[in-house]
Amino acid sequence: MKTKSRSNAARATRRTFTAGLGAAGFIASAAPFSILRAQGGPLKVGVLLPRSGLQAGIGQDCQRGVAIAPAILKSLGLPDLAIVNGDTESNVDTARARAEQLINDGVQLLVGAFDSGQTTAIAQVAEQKGIPLVINIAGAPQITEQGYKFVFRNFPTGPMIVGDAFDNQKEIFAAAGATPKTVVFMHINDTYGTSIAGAVDHVLPKFDMPYTIAEKISYDPAARDLSVEVAKAKATNADALLVVSRLNDAMLLTRELVKQRWTPQAILSMGPGWYEDQYIKTLGKLSDGPISFVPWYDPHKKLTGVLEAALAKADPGVNLNTNHIFTFEALLVAADAYKRAGSTDPKALAEAIRTANITDNVSIGPGISFNAKGQNDKVKDGAIQNIGGKLVTLAPKEAANAKPEWPLPSYQSRG
DSSP states (O other): OHHHHHHHHHHHHHHHHHHHHHHTTOOTTSHHHHHHHHSSSSEEEEEEEOOSSTTHHHHHHHHHHHHHHHHHHHHTTOOOEEEEEEEOTTOHHHHHHHHHHHHHTTOSEEEEOSSHHHHHHHHHHHHHHTOOEEESSOOOGGGGSSOOSSEEEOSOOHHHHHHHHHHHHHHHHHHHTOOOSEEEEEEEOSHHHHHHHHHHHHHGGGTTOSOEEEEEEEEOTTOSOOHHHHHHHHHTTOSEEEEEOOHHHHHHHHHHHHHTTOOOSEEEESSSSTTOHHHHHHHGGGGSSOEEEEEOBOTTSHHHHHHHHHHHHHSTTOOOOHHHHHHHHHHHHHHHHHHHHTSOOHHHHHHHHHTOOBOSOSBSSSOBOOOTTSBOTTOOEEEEEEETTEEEEEESGGGOOSOOOOSOOOGGGGO
């Protein structure tokens, strides 16, 4: 009986000590805290996504990648992960607070958070606390330009996305036998949109593109009326629409194009929205035709088929997309690091991620590895098109499984 009392007292003392360290903002790299955090398993992973708020639809779609991951990771011989979900509420300050809360609750690795602004805030917390962050989706280049040691991104930066987009556009123009001479560039004014816009300004002259930008139009992704912006774009008489959007505004833009009876030769998107299931299902035939230049999957890779089959079983009728792919791969990185580190210690995990070399993956490119800045600089983008409610890959050639449909069918001819 006395032994049991001493044991209970010891456990209470450890709990009190750990809680006290969290309340004091104790740095996770300190030895006593690391030892306590590293005890036992499985690895506790905090997954931060915008599950509510403006970006809720995409955050909930990313969650599908989380839900199907455990069985696939097990089939690959990787250890179990204990997933703890957190909601950023599509808000930067909330994202920061949730990251701190998850770390205080004992997570040993973070994954997230789709949005560049929210991810930037989480990265600051992760680095301060010495907890690895594996970014699933976020393109702002500055995130991996801070000299961080605990932040890793298996997702292209804005300039990488733009550079691949220009290369893939040239492939598509050649395959279609048609080239736009002018485009109007419309983009959201959030962190991601402005980073892509800046990358376009910087990268475009280097690619000798066959078109010129007639006008640039920025707008708020939370806008409920884009009639003025679309009218301004239409007035340029540009051949194609080059866009950086989110889900809600992509639907709003499409409806406005229909209303104003303007069908450009092509809609060329460098971001989310136009390939989302909700976009396709909500707009039906009106969703056909846009070409998205985004981080994507290689349909010829073995693990892609496994991921597609798992998603089809869990969510029939849902198309595999960027949200599922890169959220799954973030957890793949975490499980791979946990297995090789043989520990839940954050420092050991960070070192294991730093030396990752995962060739059995889903995204386009040779695999997952990280440079000195924590960036996977070998991941490649694809060009995909909505055709008949399905998403087909047009470029690069090694990942292509279809030819482009060009030009965009008139909206008025679709009934």
